[in-house]
Amino acid sequence: MLNLHVLRLFYTVATTGSVTRASQKLNISQPAISAQIHKFEKEHSILLFEIQGRQLVLTPLGEQLIQPLQKLFALEEQVQLRIEDHHSHPKGKLRIVGNYLATSILIPSWAALFKKKYAEVEVQISTANSREALEKLMNFEADVAIYGLGDMPLPIAQGLHWTELYDDEFWFVVSPEHKYANKVITLVDMLGEPFIMREAGSVARERLIELCREQQLTPPAIELQFNGMSGAIHAVRAGYGASFISSLVAKPYVARGELAKVNVTGVKLKNTIVMCTRQQEHVEPLVEKFSAIAVIH
Structure with missing residues (x-):
């Protein structure tokens, strides 16, 4: 099993640019960070950093790991936020993002109908342009995205489920x-x-x-x-x-x-105005309930 603690150390060193800055950010000593990363490299027979002159530089493998680790730690943050939301909003929280058209014309009436049925659910609505709305959904920063498709590709190929509304x-x-x-x-x-x-x-x-x-x-x-x-x-x-x-x-x-x-x-x-949700085996109940209201009305 991968050691996520060490991967976070590696990611922080890579994104801050040095062991010194990573040490300051994480409040862990420089020798401890270096030792754990070296141990991880030895265990997996890999090299994540190399020395060029006086600089610490990512190896090709190290560079390849940055993007998936960024997504991994973003998901970890979302899990933490969901746990916090559960304590703050025990009946659930629904995060909806839409472009200006959606949040000014379409979503308000749907959100009102949803709240009439599920008054104790926290509903958070935010506005972004269409590309940003899709990105927020993909980055687990929203549960539902409603926006104008324009000439953007259909999002189903990106692991999302979409429904055409208008x-x-x-x-x-x-x-x-x-x-x-x-x-x-x-x-x-x-x-x-x-x-x-x-x-x-x-x-x-x-x-x-x-x-x-x-x-x-x-x-x-x-x-x-x-x-x-x-x-x-x-x-x-x-x-x-x-x-x-x-x-x-x-x-x-x-x-x-x-x-x-x-x-x-x-x-x-x-x-074309579409509603997008993440494609998964079991749709979250609150997302499913809101989606049903949007499709009907």
Whole structure:
């Protein structure tokens, strides 16, 4: 059986860059750290570090171990957090992460229905862009992830289970006073406008860039960038530039006359909203119950 204590010593030395810094971080003497790592190397007939000049350098095998150990210790931390959560929330805790669309429009009503049935369960909801939401699920930082798929690959190949919830679309939107409001124009004309978008990594922004690449056109200038859709929408409503957003987000603003859609010829892009959970033999009861509510409603 592998000695996880020694592997943690190795990992800390590797990530801090020296036995001295690892000693300070772990509050273990330098000789003790070195001796345990050397003993581990001898037991397994391997070499994890080598000396180059005055520096301690990872061997190829040592480099290969860093990523799996990072995941291992992240899982260990999650186990510890689950135990702490059990004492703080004996009836359970459900961690939901979603992109802006999901947390502002979809998840609130589902979470409310869930809490009506399971009032004593702690429900934690956080917002991230679509790629970050998927990463949090894969890193065991969330139990459910709901986001727009855009042109991202289906996550089932990454050990996750996914359910399609909606077929959404991306819309170009401007203020009602904009010269292109409710007009039919070309993509070239649309891309000539200054754009207001969310941060890099958001599905809408990546899909817009991919559209430009497919059409062999220069992407628009992103003149304003917000970490969240609310700021982008308010800036467009104020009369500056254009944005490219989910129709589920845009429709209420368009219905109230606060935004206007621009009809761009030849552009109709789907944004599939999916719910992802980790693929396992036995689905956790709270995840299964929340998933059932989301699918039905």
